[in-house]
Amino acid sequence: MPAKKSSQDQPDALAVFETSMSELETLVEALESGDIGLDASLKKFERGVALARQCQQALKTAELRIDQLLQDDEGQETLTPVNVEDD
Template identity: 55%
Template sequence: MSEDKIDDPKQFEASLQALETLVDQLERGDLGLEDSLAAFEQGIRLSRGCQRALDQAEQRIRILSEPSEDAEPEPFAGATAPPPSD
């Protein structure tokens, strides 16, 4: 996984799982110095990508939660239009 933008929940979950695996490997202490450094670097990239995805999700929630005085109600896409009033 790279540090690319994570915009899919499945990609986020996969990145998080990969990060957990790296942490487990590092905590066991089975890796040599070079492998530990490579795992640490990969973990940092994954961590940053996950953090960006979480920040973007938080921003979307804030935008959706803020009341807007200029917002006009729109019919739900799956709803049928009410019958015209005479």
């Protein structure tokens, strides 16, 4: 049975998120400019979807790390996350 990867074995979620988000912003700007052809637009869109998924996964990983940090030795939450409501 393969060993589970520790959080140290996984790429840093924040670095993955920042890199993916930066590239995604560049792709969106290129698509919004309208200066590229249909084929290139489709390829950029496909890459953008993949990057968005990477960002979602990085955010999930970060959320899991936060949840782990908020638990005590017995697995009970020690702090309650704050929900910010929009006005």
